[in-house]
Amino acid sequence: MSATTGGLLVLIIFIQVSISTSQNTDRVALQALKHVWQGTPLSWDEGTDPCSGGWVGITCTNSRVTSIILSSTGLTGTLPGDIGQFTELQILDLSFNTGLRGSLTPAIGNLAKLTNLILVGCSFNGPIPRTIGNLERLRILSLNNNGFSDSIPATIGNLKNLYWLDLSANELTGSLPVSDGVQPGLDNLTHAKHFHLGDNQLSGVIPPTLFNANMSLIHLLFENNHLRGSIPSTLGLVKSLETIRLDRNSLRGDVPSNINNLVNVTEMYLSNNLLTGPIPNLTGMHLLNYLDLSNNSFSQSDIPSWFSTLESLTTLKMRFTNLAGELPAALFSIPQLQTVDLSNNRINGSLDISLDPSTQLELVDLRTNLISDFPGSRQYTMDYLILVGNPICTESDMMGQKFCNLPTITPAPYATPWNNCAPPPCGSDLVASPNCQCAYPLVGSFFFKAPAFSAVTNLTIYDSLHNLLMSFFRNATLPVDSLSLSNPSRNLEDYLVIKLQVFPSGQPSFNRTGIIGVAFSLSNQSFKPKTDFNTYTFNAEIYKYFSDSGPGGAKRKTSNTGIIVGSAVGGCVLVVLLVLAGVYAVRQKGRAEKAVQQSQSFALWDPTSQSGGVPQLKGARSFTFEELRKCTSNFSETSMIGTGGYGNVYKGSLPNGQLIAIKRARQGSTQGGLEFKTELELLSRVHHKNVVALIGFCFDQGEQMLVYEYIVNGTLKDSLSGRSGIRLDWTRRLKIALGAARGLQYLHDLADPPIIHRDIKTNNILLDQRLVAKVADFGLSKPLSDVNRTHVTTQVKGTMGYMDPEYYMTQQLTEKSDVYSFGVVMLELITARNPIEKGKYIVREVKQAMDKNKELYNLHDVLDPTIGLSSQLKGLEKFVDLSLMCVEERGNQRPSMSEVVKELESILTFVGLNPGSEPSSSTSASYEGVGKDYSHPYSNDSLFAYSGGFMPQKLHPK
Known part of the structure; x- marks a missing residue:
């Protein structure tokens, strides 16, 4: 054999071995996915070769896995790093599997040939890994409707082939990344046609360099974020734009004068911002269908001349925009016009709708303007006109007119009609x-x-x-x-x-x-x-009714070919299984060692210290110091989110992407040691959606740390004071009160043993991403033993202003002490005042101002002005009555927490809310500024709590 022939043979053998190795890598990786995921198709149980065995959802090319599409198949589990082994993968779609959770592994960046990454409607969280910028062939990136947090990675700017970018409906924070000569940014995505970043918590200004004339964008959706600053004039350079949504932000300043360069725009939403200056000139935007500029602070302006020239207009919304002057009759003759909402402006003069109005008109809302004349009004019979609040409706002969009364609008329901047949009765879920x-x-x-x-x-x-x-x-x-x-x-x-x-x-x-x-x-x-x-x-929604026949159902018969293939790869599979078994054994050994380590975690605990005996736990995870050090970048200053007498609080991220708050006691703090033990013992026993969850603890290398779930929206105190940027309306406050009350009721009635919190206050009620209330900080809490279920005689501790006067006088702590504190919290919810402010006590101030014979009990001067209009405060009197029952001087005159919960549920029902429903993260109209970074609740404001000794008499409630 010649050297050339021998070399060629070696090369062929090398290529064959490489191909075989790659194929085996794909098989092993798929087996790893099958091991991690529950709910995989039945076909995945047949054979070891996904490419020749016809595994549902798997597509192969030349025996390499090139697509994994398992959308809406009911998968649960996490996305392991094994996904990075599919080096030929082009499409990955795991959408609509809400059971998929955890962080997105950085190994996703190994999929160099990926073109479509689609994870819509799952439950992934944590940061989007920077390695996603390695996927240079990516065309579609859809991560919307998950729980991704932190900032948008600047490395997405490396995806030069990207066509579709959808990160909407997550919990992303930070600013919009743009290139700066060091790192890339979204401005580099000149081929992208879709930027969908709405329904997040993005902040900062919209960088002027984000837009340039080379971009191909047609959809720019930034709605419902916390963006501020002005709309950059560079937006006018992107002449390909067709849809612009910048609504529901905090944008200020003038709308750029070159906005009408965007002649291809068909929908433009700039509403619910803080825009000022003149109403933008939209002359020439002849393709515009939908325009909403409502709820801005434009300078008072006459009706723009372009009103009646936009011949494609279907919708014109400009309520609360300082419009003035007389409406042209030609406006209502635009052929496709359906809705005109110009309410709450200064439109005056005569209203003329006589010129052949559009046959598609469904609503003309001109309420609360200055219209004084309506020619032909007595012959006007159409249902779509609203003139309530105009001078014309104050005339005696006009009050009975239909347009001078608010209509009851009941949209016609729609459902696809039956196809010339009679619907049969269907049982079960059919x-x-x-x-x-x-x-x-x-x-x-x-x-x-x-x-x-x-x-x-x-x-x-x-x-x-x-x-x-x-x-x-x-x-x-x-x-x-x-x-x-x-x-x-x-x-x-x-x-x-x-x-x-x-x-x-x-x-x-x-x-x-x-x-x-x-x-x-x-x-x-x-x-x-x-x-x-x-x-x-x-x-x-999750589909649960898969048929038992077909490729996704019953197991197929194994053919002779399958047997031959199975025999051929059997040896390889056996080796792989042995390796996996070895890895599994090592992992099990590690888990066992970890369990032993946890059981011995308190070997160095000093029972003679002021902290007492060794903590008795039920299920809390033990962390090593090294694990928590890595989670917090060595407890760096940038990770610190709070501080106090107990110590510092740090934000961290576990390897699975879960965000945590770590409360780290100062070295040698005996008070911290006692609080550490109390919270650790109590919270390891309690599990309720309205009580903050303890994840674990660290008692290692002389450290005492508590590890909690990270609560993104901080304390109720921060929201009421305005520090968090969250605005709470009346209904949201009712739901928060009910949530906190349910948490307290659980502690009193269902915890074993029952727990008295002893430090209920707005600083110890946290709000998660849906603004669900969670009771927190159990450092001062006391369990009720079986011996004494009525009270605990103990040294007085608590926070001045919230403290039960009966407990202070008798030193007998009861569940009614928490009820008193909760009553103060209720009063704080309606006033947004500190319990003690400038020497005035909130309980006394409310009682003195009250007059039950007047509207809202005459409490207008003490109510929080941001709570809403007086007409919106339905149920407030009932709420005040309940709060004052809670702060009765004597404990036996106060309701129990279960009674408080029932009454709050009754109030919510009275105002038309469902007391059983949880708030939705999408109800952005109810609050603003969610998710801003500020001092974190776990900073333990109990540091300022009263811990016995002299209590100034002037602060004692009377």
Whole structure:
């Protein structure tokens, strides 16, 4: 054999071995995913080769895995680092699996050939890894509707081929990254057409360098964040733009004068900001369908001349914009006009709608203006006009006119009609399809973020959407028999929400292959609606009814080929399994050693110290000092979020991405040691959604640390004082009061043993990302023993202003002491005042100001002015009555916490709220500024708590 031939043979063998090794790597990685995930398809249990064995959701090319698509299949678990082994992977879609959680592994950056990364509607959290910037072939990046936090990684600017960027509906903070010569930024994404970053907590200014004339953007969606500063004039350079949403931020200053350069814009939302200066000149924007400039502080301006020249307009919303002057009749003759909302301005003179008004008009809202004349008003019979609050409606002969009274608007319901058949009765969870077949549909909701129309009652447009969807599913040869659209409505973000049900073809339920096909077509934006509906996101519910037949169901018979293949790879698989078994054994040994370590965690505890005996725990995790040091970058100053007499508090991130708050006692602090033991023992026993969760502790290298869940929105005190930037309206305060009361009731009635908190105050009530209240800080708490279930005789401790006067006088601590403190919290909720302020005590001030014979008990002067208008404070009198019952002088005259909870539930029902529902993170109208970084609640404001000794008499409540 010649040297050349021998070398060629060696090269061939090397290539074959390399290919075989890569194939085995994919198989091992898939087995690792199967080990981590629950709910994988049954076909994954058949054979060891996913490429020849037909594993559902796996596509291979040349025996290498090139796509993993498992959307809406009910997966649970985390995304392990093994995902980084699929070096040929091009598509990864795990959308609509809410059971997938934890952080996004940095190993995702190893997928160099990935073009589509789609993780819509899962439960991933923690930061988006910087390594995502390594995916230079990526075209679609959809991480929306998760819980991702921290800032947008600047490395996304490396994704030069990106077409679709959707990070909306997460908990992202920080500023928008732009290139600075050192790091890349979003301005580098000149080929991207979609920036969807709305419904986050992004802050800072919109950098002028974010926009440039080379960009291809058509959708810019930054709505519902905390962006401030002015709208940069460079926005006018991006002439490809079609949709702009900058609403629900804190943008200030003038709208750039060159905004009308964007002649391709069809939808523009700038509402609910702090914009000033002149109303922007939109002359020439002839494609504009939907315009909302409402709730800004523009300087008073006459009606703009462009009002009646935008011939494509369907919707004009400019309430609270300081408009003045007389409306041109031509405005109402724009052919497609559906909605005009110019309420709460200074529009005056005569109203003329006589010139052939648009046949599509559904609403003209001109309430609270200065209109004094309406020619032909007595012959005017249309339902869509509102003139309440104008001078014309004060005239005696006009008061009975329909337009001088607020209408009761009940949108016409819509549902896809039956297809010339009678719907049959369907049992269990079966649903009748439009073709009158009982089946288990895939259910989800479309969120159209910038539709070209406002009239949700225009039923023909939904028929059009139905036909477009059905044509798409048929052309894609997906197993869809029929579909139903229903319940169109506008939510608080002004998105059009429509429920979708997709019914399977030929059988009562989908198999996994069918579900994957339908879900992927929507998560991957393969379905393109016509321009009326514009951009959308789709969120599917978990599908539980997979059929037992077909590729996703019952196990297939193994063919002879399968046996041969199985035999051929059996040896390799056996080796792999032995390796995995060895790794598993090592891990189990590590876990066992860790368990032993936890049981011995307090070997160095000094029972003779003031902290008492060794803590008795139920399930708290033991952390080493080294683990927590890594979580906090060596307890760096940038990680520190609070400080106090107990010590410092640090924000950290566990390896799985979970955010934590670490309360670290100062060395040698005996008071800290006692609080450490008390909180550790009590919180390891309690588990309730309205009580802050203890994750673990560290008693290592002389350190005493408590590890809690990180509560992103801080303390109730910070929100009431304005430090957090969160604005709490009346209904939100009611829900917070109920949540905190439920937490306290749990401690009193259901904890074993019952617990008296002893330091209830607004600094010890935390608000999570949904503004759900959580009771925190158990350093002063006392359990009630079986021997004495009524009270504990103990040294007086607590916080002045919240302290029960009976407990102070008798030193007998009871559950009613917490009730008293909670009553003070209730008064603080309505006044936003400190319990003791300038020598005045909140309880006494409210009692002295009260007059039950007057509106709102005559408490207008002490109410928090940001709580809402007087007309919105329904149930306030009942709330005040309950709070004053809680702060009765004698404990036996106060209600129990269970009685407080029942009364608060009754108040919520009275004001029309569901006491059983949790607040939604999407209800942005109820609060602002969520998630800002500031002094953290775990800084233990009990440091200023009263711990016995002299209590100044002037602060004692009377």
